[in-house]
Amino acid sequence: MKHINVNVDHVTRVEGHGNIVVNVKEGKIEDCKWEVVEAPRFFEAFVRGRKYAEVAHIVSRICGICSVGHTLCSLQATEAALGVKISDQTRLLRRILIQGENLQSHVLHAYFLAAPDFVGAPSVFPLVKTHPDVVLRALRMKKLANDLCDVFGGRTVHPITPAVNGFTKLPEIKEIKDIRKRLVDATADLEATLQLFKTLKIPDFKRETEYISLKSKEEYALYEGVIASTDAGTTPVENYRSWTNEYLVPHSTAKYTKHVRDSYMVGALARFNNNYAQLSPKAKKTAEELGLKAPCHNPFMNTVAQVVEAVHAVDEGIRLIDELLDTGLKEEDRRILLKAGRGVGAVDVPRGILFHDYTYDKNGICQEANCIIPTNQNHANIQKDMETLLPQILDRPQEGIRLMLEMLVRAYDPCISCSTHLLKVEFV
Amino acid sequence: MGDELSRDQRAAKIIVIGVGNLLLKDEGVGIHVAQELQKRVLPREVEVIDGGVAGIGLLDYFRQSSKVLLIDAADMNLNPGAVVRFSPQDIRDQARSRKLSAHDVGVLEVLELAKSLGEYPPEVVIFGIQPKEIAWGTDLSPEIEAALPEVIEAILKEIIG
Numbered sequence: 001m002k003h004i005n006v007n008v009d010h011v012t013r014v015e016g017h018g019n020i021v022v023n024v025k026e027g028k029i030e031d032c033k034w035e036v037v038e039a040p041r042f043f044e045a046f047v048r049g050r051k052y053a054e055v056a057h058i059v060s061r062i063c064g065i066c067s068v069g070h071t072l073c074s075l076q077a078t079e080a081a082l083g084v085k086i087s088d089q090t091r092l093l094r095r096i097l098i099q100g101e102n103l104q105s106h107v108l109h110a111y112f113l114a115a116p117d118f119v120g121a122p123s124v125f126p127l128v129k130t131h132p133d134v135v136l137r138a139l140r141m142k143k144l145a146n147d148l149c150d151v152f153g154g155r156t157v158h159p160i161t162p163a164v165n166g167f168t169k170l171p172e173i174k175e176i177k178d179i180r181k182r183l184v185d186a187t188a189d190l191e192a193t194l195q196l197f198k199t200l201k202i203p204d205f206k207r208e209t210e211y212i213s214l215k216s217k218e219e220y221a222l223y224e225g226v227i228a229s230t231d232a233g234t235t236p237v238e239n240y241r242s243w244t245n246e247y248l249v250p251h252s253t254a255k256y257t258k259h260v261r262d263s264y265m266v267g268a269l270a271r272f273n274n275n276y277a278q279l280s281p282k283a284k285k286t287a288e289e290l291g292l293k294a295p296c297h298n299p300f301m302n303t304v305a306q307v308v309e310a311v312h313a314v315d316e317g318i319r320l321i322d323e324l325l326d327t328g329l330k331e332e333d334r335r336i337l338l339k340a341g342r343g344v345g346a347v348d349v350p351r352g353i354l355f356h357d358y359t360y361d362k363n364g365i366c367q368e369a370n371c372i373i374p375t376n377q378n379h380a381n382i383q384k385d386m387e388t389l390l391p392q393i394l395d396r397p398q399e400g401i402r403l404m405l406e407m408l409v410r411a412y413d414p415c416i417s418c419s420t421h422l423l424k425v426e427f428v
Numbered sequence: 429m430g431d432e433l434s435r436d437q438r439a440a441k442i443i444v445i446g447v448g449n450l451l452l453k454d455e456g457v458g459i460h461v462a463q464e465l466q467k468r469v470l471p472r473e474v475e476v477i478d479g480g481v482a483g484i485g486l487l488d489y490f491r492q493s494s495k496v497l498l499i500d501a502a503d504m505n506l507n508p509g510a511v512v513r514f515s516p517q518d519i520r521d522q523a524r525s526r527k528l529s530a531h532d533v534g535v536l537e538v539l540e541l542a543k544s545l546g547e548y549p550p551e552v553v554i555f556g557i558q559p560k561e562i563a564w565g566t567d568l569s570p571e572i573e574a575a576l577p578e579v580i581e582a583i584l585k586e587i588i589g
Contacts, residue, residue, distance in 0.1 A: 045564070046451060046564070046566065058451070058566070061449060061451045061480065061481075062451060062452045063481070064480055064482055064483055112484070124541070125540065125544060128544035129544070129547060130539070135545070139484075139487065139545075141482065143488055146488060156485050157480050157481065157485060159479075310570070365452075
């Protein structure tokens with residue numbers, strides 16, 4: 001009978017550290033676990049005692065990949081707490097900025113982290129030699145997204161101009177027009193991306209789960225909306241705690257979440273399942289050509305949903321920029337009246353729905369804070385997927401099983417204990 | 429690719445980039461140094477970047493610069509606060525052996541990628557600072573705080589001479 005022992009410490013190409021532990025004795029599964037070993041983030045400790053204007057800048061440092069999302073979610077929560085109603089202009093600028101981050105992150109994940117698996121390469125480095133056009137295209141698209149974030153957020157990462165009730169500096173019309181032109185010119189790269197992902201074989205696996213994302217009447221929701229579930233309708237973001245139901249498991253230090261079922265999924269595929277009808281026509285066509293149909297219950301297709309959203313991000317970027325150029329930009333009064341209060345923000349960031357929740361005193365000093373990141377909401381779902389997938393692939397060689405489980409984890413694009421990249425140096 | 433430079437990287441010849449995470453105590457030392465340098469009056473051809481945890485995004489800064497100075501927390505098995513100036517050739521090449529993870533894209537991986545793409549800057553110098561504690565928090569350990577003047581002085585010497 002078959003013995004299998006898969007022990008992947010720190011799944012590579014995942015942002016941070018997660019372990020896969022599988023133990024099969026005489027064909028019987030004894031252990032099948034997704035372990036997350038992250039240091040508690042002490043989110044509250046960073047922001048408690050800070051002035052309302054500082055909070056977004058601090059939380060933007062949590063992650064280099066979702067720094068726009070954290071910033072905007074934080075601003076939303078602060079504005080909700082202080083009773084600030086932002087202008088249409090601010091809302092529009094933020095909606096453009098979040099498209100930039102979605103494009104940035106999805107290009108990175110689809111090209112650099114997921115694609116090497118499909119061509120059998122251990123990382124992106126060998127691809128530079130074997131597929132230089134692919135790597136250069138990915139970098140070109142990523143740079144476009146970075147520059148969009150620079151124009152609308154003041155920096156390529158950790159945005160600096162978005163602030164409570166507006167922007168400390170508005171982009172210049174010329175920069176906006178330049179970015180618009182580059183978004184239009186990205187059509188060829190998006191088409192080539194579609195052709196590339198058509199050649200990649202996505203594992204055939206299905207497990208239906210609950211899919212949770214934001215939903216908006218107006219557009220494919222990223223920046224704002226209500227919480228929506230494929231199982232349970234919608235609810236206002238203020239009810240996030242009763243929909244996330246955080247709990248602890250013995251084998252992980254991260255908090256897990258569940259709602260209607262044992263687990264739920266957030267991220268590009270969840271958004272796609274909830275909001276397919278609001279995608280741009282080109283994004284819908286991309287989905288069709290890549291064989292992605294809503295509802296889709298194959299978590300490996302999350303990467304495909306990211307490619308679809310990358311197309312949507314470019315189309316939406318152009319559409320929203322046109323709206324902005326049409327109305328024009330003007331300096332606005334950002335002054336606010338302070339008051340005590342609590343507020344919740346929710347933004348659908350590249351990896352899924354993100355919540356920030358702050359309580360301020362009458363002087364605008366943060367008293368309490370909570371944050372639930374998308375990756376933590378996916379942990380239980382990754383575990384359930386592994387439990388379903390493993391028995392289906394037990395007949396494969398151990399290496400094949402290991403790769404398949406790693407690919408499953410990577411499909412979720414998890415971000416675990418983000419942001420430690422300390423140099424480990426050994427002098428020669 | 430990238431004929432146009434983004435706004436904060438125009439035509440600088442020497443780029444000083446501090447990298448790290450400000451929320452992980454000593455891991456953020458590179459950012460503390462960059463922020464301190466940004467307060468100084470520096471020659472026109474020098475640009476100081478707070479690189480944060482930009483990962484692959486750092487590649488954009490490498491282009492069109494004649495010299496890149498990187499400042500980062502580095503585990504060198506030395507006493508906390510020790511400052512070492514080295515070049516990437518001085519250390520064992522680990523970029524290839526460590527598979528690329530999105531967040532584990534540190535400066536060595538980006539340099540490796542730049543090399544593969546033929547975009548390696550003519551001169552690269554790294555200032556490594558040995559951290560004491562890497563844990564969630566915004567303050568530096570006293571030993572690291574005490575090392576800041578030495579790092580700043582060494583960098584100023586490097587760029588002004």
